[in-house]
Amino acid sequence: MRIKSFLSLLVSFSMLVPTGAGAVEGLSGTLTPKLSLFDYTGGGKAERAHFLQRYDYAKSWFGQNISGAYMDLDLSLAYSGLTGHSFLLERRGEGLSDQSGLFRYDSDYVGVSGMYGHHRSVAVGVDYLLRPNNVPGGTDASYTGTGSGYVATFNDDSDGAFFRVDRTNYGAEVKVKPALLGDMASLSVKHDGYRRTGNSYATWTAGGSDFTIGAPQSHRWRGYNRPIEETMNRGSIGFAASPMGWFQFAYDGSVEKFVSRAQNFTMAYAASRPSVLAAGATMTAGNRIKPVHFVPDSTLTTHALRLSRTFKNSAWAAGYGMSVLGQDSFTPVQITGAYGEGKIASKNLFLSGKARVLPALETEGYIKYGNRRNDSTFPAGTFLTATTDQKLDLRLNDLKTVEYGLSAALRPAGSRSSLGAGWKRENKKRGFTYNNSAGGTGILPKRMLYTEESVSDEVSVKGVLRPTEGLDIRLTPSYQWSDKLGSPLDSKESVNLKADASYMTDGGTVFAAYYALKDKRNDSLSFTNANTPTGADGSQTPQTTRNVLNSAGASMSVACTPKVNSSLSADWMQNDFQYAYITSNRRRYAATPAGGIVFRRRDGSRSIIDTTTLGLATDWQAADSLKVSGSYSLSRSKGNVATGLLATELGSTNDGAVDNDTHSLSFGAEYGMTSALTLSGQYSFDHYQDNRNAFLSGSGHAVTTALAYKF
Amino acid sequence: MLVWASLAVLGSFALGAPPARAEAVGTACASCHEPAVAAHLKGKHGKVDCLSCHAKADAHLANPGPDTKPSLPDATACQTCHVKDARRMNWQFSDHAKGGLACVQCHGNHTPKAAKGSETARLKDGASQLCASCHKDVLARFSMPSHHPVKEGAVSCVGCHDPHAGKQVSLAGKTEKCTQCHQAIRGPHALEHPPVSEDCMGCHNPHGSPNRKLLVQAQPALCLQCHSLADIRHSVGAAANARVTGAALRNCTACHGAIHGSASDQHLRF
Known part of the structure; x- marks a missing residue:
């Protein structure tokens, strides 16, 4: 690596010779060739993915991701003419796997812009490292259930693939400015999209009868190399006008086409795996065509219309939007089942108004309406029906949401402080189709914690105090309660508080602090037993949840001396979640009068996870032409995922707790060689320590040198 | 799109120069604020006179000094010109405006x-x-x-x-913000996981989480708050009240991999 890196360095410097592009009036820019060297140790498998690279993948010239070097060029060119024409071209690159660029041309009449970005993520490769047969307790060889073997044997079909996803975004837009349209309107036409390619690790489980003979249970649970080959292209048009300045009007419409070229993956692949063939397990033709994680092609069409009008003491805004998402490709099972349409239609509407009823008092009111409707084919053949066992659990036919609220804010004349109070109400209505199969099975509302209606109210106070120059204090407490709960994700009652303050001294030192609390409780949803042999309602098992989210932080940014600027920040976040661990003697939809169902609260469980972050940074102008900087950051997450019985069971795995630290340290220097040339260098060191999944622990070093040529 | 862009740029030049920028812009100000005026002249506001945005400047011009410093423009001043901008037409109802930001x-x-x-x-x-x-x-x-x-x-x-x-x-549904990039999980799914269809943030915190995949709670807690576990499928020996092992509890989606919706499986396994 090192020898090749020296070669890279030479090539890099060869690009630094000024090109003769002297300064032109109105033209300015910076060319910054860079050379980066990196080296990672530990933290996953070298041929696959390193944990520290999961979102920030470095790719060497030599095709390696663990150690190597790459050269790149940052570019910024700007031209500004006195006649109103301006042009900007920028590029940022961190090797082949991470780069972006944009261009923009503006005149008084039109604006033209474009962008691209390319980013590689290997987070999906980290998933692979955590596959069930690769971590302690991930599978259960002692599981001897007759009729099921879901968590006994896991079959890895990925054959050592390298998992990564490359995403390339692109877009271009032309805007016609008001100066060309009578100073009344503007028009924009835009095209954007992306291409996403690569592969990820995915798991699936076949049905109980999908494999036959040859120890079928042991073949059902599988993981495979899932191909990804997707494109999205979207065309948009926007028109805005302000006729005679009476009101503002805007229309936005788009058509978006999503295509997945890696969708035709079916269970058939598993039937031909060597281990399956060797065991003599087979799969019927009907099962072979079952899709695995099918991603359909789809088209989304949207229209949005907005109006607003501002008067001397009031303002109004209204909008209507609708979208239709249609499915463009179908699986063999869907085609056989005459599932000819996949369609989700949405409508949204809002009306907002605010008025200054007194010089110091502003009031506001709003209403929002939303309707999501599932217009897909239903029922469809034998695979999607409410009258057959295990062919539908619950169908959400439509979701209607109405939200409205009122608020008032007091802003005394001449004061920069304000005090406001508000109330809002939200009502959600869900239209369900429940399975009610001929055999008497099927899920009933009383066996679920998901209901047809949610109704909640919230009152809040918002205070903004600016008692003296430089001091800002914000305080926002609120209380929310529900008359009807839709699911445990709602809250029966919730107490929230957000408080933050900042103070800037005359010398420019900034102190800031914040605290936030969200305490959410829910204790009014229950599972209801079905007694045998009558099927009458039996006792109830309530789900009681409480989620307390705390976060607090403080930061300081200070000029220690005229030449030294430092900042310090510390944050703490705690997620405390309590819930009940509930099981049932049979599947909820399988309860019949003869069979009944009994829910049982096994135990209560609590998860508390704390995350602490710390950041330190300093810049030192050591000399007129030399600036030195350094920074350190720490992120530490630690806590348990469960307590009691669940903690005991999870104790045999790596997943009962979270315990990890990420340290990042960097030093850098910038040296102004001439007024046009700046040489910079930076060394950074990252270390991830995972005390639960030790194989993810590792370190990364990177050195980057750059020479910026300004003109 | 390229053709449109080329026509727009060429057309813009063909239309000729827009009204010449006032050479006098900021003349009085430049004598003291030369760097700011120079940058201003090259910028998008280059032909806008300083006094158009910096109100109450008369006193400052008469008696320059920090005590008579003109005010910075508030949002209303900016919207005097940016009134035909669709992206900013609802500024008055934005959270930032309510927070008193300019x-x-x-x-x-x-x-x-x-x-x-x-x-x-x-x-x-x-x-x-x-x-x-x-x-x-x-x-x-x-x-x-x-x-x-x-x-x-x-x-x-x-x-x-x-x-x-x-x-x-906003005219976007609660899931539409996420699926403008994550199209692969938006379906339409023949068999939906209904809470997923309602709101992505029931399960994910898009900013960050100590749990994998941006989950607001780690598994199994996230799933168990809504779901009971059927012994007949999850416990050892498929026996009622038997223990459910860590293998089943550690990662629900290891089996229910189609958690966002499935094309054909009610149990969201594939």
């Missing part, structure tokens, strides 16, 4: 505004740096083990959030 707190009127504070330098994207200079609680979440790659420069705060609007005047 345009100049994010936008430099002469040159693009850069965030101050070295802690924000951890973000590669300039717009996100500006957001993080106030929203420090969110900045901290991007340092969590699972996070959207904002620090890494792959996405920007303004890719999801419109700083000029608010939820009250």
Whole structure:
């Protein structure tokens, strides 16, 4: 690596010779060739993915991701003419796997812009490292259930693939400015999209009868190399006008086409795996065509219309939007089942108004309406029906949401402080189709914690105090309660508080602090037993949840001396979640009068996870032409995922707790060689320590040198 | 699109120069504020006179000094010109406006505004740096083990959030923000997981989480708050009240891999 890196360095410097592009009036820019060297140790498998690279993948010239070097060029060119024409071209690159660029041309009449970005993520490769047969307790060889073997044997079909996803975004837009349209309107036409390619690790489980003979249970649970080959292209048009300045009007419409070229993956692949063939397990033709994680092609069409009008003491805004998402490709099972349409239609509407009823008092009111409707084919053949066992659990036919609220804010004349109070109400209505199969099975509302209606109210106070120059204090407490709960994700009652303050001294030192609390409780949803042999309602098992989210932080940014600027920040976040661990003697939809169902609260469980972050940074102008900087950051997450019985069971795995630290340290220097040339260098060191999944622990070093040529 | 763009640029030149920029712009101001005026003349506001935005400047011109410093423009002053801008037409109902922010707190009127504070330098994207200079609680979440790659420069705060609007005047459904990038999970699915269809944030915190895949709670807690586990499928020996092992509890989606919806399986296994 090192020898090749020296070669890279030479090539890099060869690009630094000024090109003769002297300064032109109105033209300015910076060319910054860079050379980066990196080296990672530990933290996953070298041929696959390193944990520290999961979102920030470095790719060497030599095709390696663990150690190597790459050269790149940052570019910024700007031209500004006195006649109103301006042009900007920028590029940022961190090797082949991470780069972006944009261009923009503006005149008084039109604006033209474009962008691209390319980013590689290997987070999906980290998933692979955590596959069930690769971590302690991930599978259960002692599981001897007759009729099921879901968590006994896991079959890895990925054959050592390298998992990564490359995403390339692109877009271009032309805007016609008001100066060309009578100073009344503007028009924009835009095209954007992306291409996403690569592969990820995915798991699936076949049905109980999908494999036959040859120890079928042991073949059902599988993981495979899932191909990804997707494109999205979207065309948009926007028109805005302000006729005679009476009101503002805007229309936005788009058509978006999503295509997945890696969708035709079916269970058939598993039937031909060597281990399956060797065991003599087979799969019927009907099962072979079952899709695995099918991603359909789809088209989304949207229209949005907005109006607003501002008067001397009031303002109004209204909008209507609708979208239709249609499915463009179908699986063999869907085609056989005459599932000819996949369609989700949405409508949204809002009306907002605010008025200054007194010089110091502003009031506001709003209403929002939303309707999501599932217009897909239903029922469809034998695979999607409410009258057959295990062919539908619950169908959400439509979701209607109405939200409205009122608020008032007091802003005394001449004061920069304000005090406001508000109330809002939200009502959600869900239209369900429940399975009610001929055999008497099927899920009933009383066996679920998901209901047809949610109704909640919230009152809040918002205070903004600016008692003296430089001091800002914000305080926002609120209380929310529900008359009807839709699911445990709602809250029966919730107490929230957000408080933050900042103070800037005359010398420019900034102190800031914040605290936030969200305490959410829910204790009014229950599972209801079905007694045998009558099927009458039996006792109830309530789900009681409480989620307390705390976060607090403080930061300081200070000029220690005229030449030294430092900042310090510390944050703490705690997620405390309590819930009940509930099981049932049979599947909820399988309860019949003869069979009944009994829910049982096994135990209560609590998860508390704390995350602490710390950041330190300093810049030192050591000399007129030399600036030195350094920074350190720490992120530490630690806590348990469960307590009691669940903690005991999870104790045999790596997943009962979270315990990890990420340290990042960097030093850098910038040296102004001439007024046009700046040489910079930076060394950074990252270390991830995972005390639960030790194989993810590792370190990364990177050195980057750059020479910026300004003109 | 390329043709459109070329026509637009050529057309713009063909239309000739727009009204000449006032040479006198900021003449009086330039004698003291030469760097600001020079930058201003090259910028988008180059033909706008200083006094158009800096109100109450008469006293300052008569008696220059910090005590008579003209005020910065408020949002109303900016919207005097930016009234036909569709992206800013609902500014008055935005959360930022309600919080008392003015345009100049994010936008430099002469040159693009850069965030101050070295802690924000951890973000590669300039717009996100500006957001993080106030929203420090969110900045901290991007340092969590699972996070959207904002620090890494792959996405920007303004890719999801419109700083000029608010939820009250949004016409996007609760899942549509997420699925404008994550099309692969939006379906339509023949068999949906209904809470997923309602709101992605029931399960995910898009900024960051100590749990894998941005989950608001780790598995199995996330799933068990809504679901009971059927002994007949999850416990040892498929026996009622038998223990459910860590293998089944550690990762529900290891079996129910189609958690966002399935083309043909009610149990969301494939």
